[in-house]
Amino acid sequence: MALERNVLIMEVTSRYKVRAFGITKDIIGGKETVVEMEGSTVGELRRYLVSRYPSLTGLRSLFIAVNHTYAEDAQGLSEADEIALIPPVSGG
Amino acid sequence: MALERNVLIMEVTSRYKVRAFGITKDIIGGKETVVEMEGSTVGELRRYLVSRYPSLTGLRSLFIAVNHTYAEDAQGLSEADEIALIPPVSGG
């Protein structure tokens, strides 16, 4: 615990809540996961998730939404953002 | 009457009932008119009607339907046919 607090103070590791929908719910095993990682962009989050859940690479596409909007990989993240995994959509 | 019967026997004059719709109802002054004329094609009927009701030439188009189908001018008519004037349609 002391170590973790120390890391947070150094602002190297961030903690993001990530919601999952459709097939990504099956892949990550739930509706939400918490990611603690170094890095603060959508692209970094994507690489982190793909390394933790390799099955994500089997999807036809994988977008990440930040605050209800499709996000580019370069976009920065803050811990308060609502982040979601968007596998290929199939509404209609 | 004697004359008329004589003419019919000679098969020169035919008697067609012609229904009218839309603006042609206003032009011929009713839902139906009876035409007695020499001639037995749609084209001849059209020329007869236009000479009797010159306002018909002011229409954007004028089709004649025979037995519920648009007819060409060369088509022959028989007295039993259901004949109708079709001014420009505007349904929908």
Add this chain to the structure above:
Amino acid sequence: MIKITEKAIDVQKVIDTACSLGAGAVNVFIGTVRNTAHAKNVLWLEYEAYESMAVAEIKKIVDEASHRWPLLGSGVSHRIGTLKPGEVSVVVAVSTPHRRDSFEACQFIIDNLKEKAPIWKKEVFEDGEEWISAQPVRAVEAQS
């Protein structure tokens, strides 16, 4: 189902007629009476049809559509008589397995119906009335 009727059209019923369990797509066109025409207020419209021929012509159009697209069901209902602004004058509904076909087939049917079905409308204004598209001088204004 092809119908010419003096009664208000039940849109849902026309849709139900067109639906099919094998269809994934239903497209519906609804024509309604606009409250203005040529910048004048329309009080009401009078629709008239040569009913037996109108049904026959619309049937030909629907048959042609079902040759061009994989129609699984269709319904066409056209109202006649007096219609006020906002009221439904015509409903065309078609169902197909996939959506693009449903749009194309529905548009084909309404486009051809407007061009060929012997149905006429007269617009009634405060200061007169007029059979739509009947005379050349009016033809340009009345396009819709």
Add this chain to the structure above:
Amino acid sequence: MIKITEKAIDVQKVIDTACSLGAGAVNVFIGTVRNTAHAKNVLWLEYEAYESMAVAEIKKIVDEASHRWPLLGSGVSHRIGTLKPGEVSVVVAVSTPHRRDSFEACQFIIDNLKEKAPIWKKEVFEDGEEWISAQPVRAVEAQS
């Protein structure tokens, strides 16, 4: 009106939302659950949505449509939860002064909704289930 709902969609209500007295044309697209997919019998579908984002994305699409076409009214309702064959999954309705625009705008909205709205369906067969279009190998078969 843009709505994501677990209840059966009342098609007429969506149409009513889209209607306008100045409109002459209403186009409606209705998506229904087909009873077969990939030549297998579909028992039911499970629809899931990221609701807040789905509403936001659909709103963007409708706004874009109203820049491109003279929309006088619109309504979009998408159902989620368990749907059986024949049930309505989505309704899009738009009204415009003239009919061509209504077809184009309605098709634009449903095409974009299917491409962008975060909504997912899982087909449930007798022998298994599958998230539609999720995996590359399925992508070709599942096009509709």
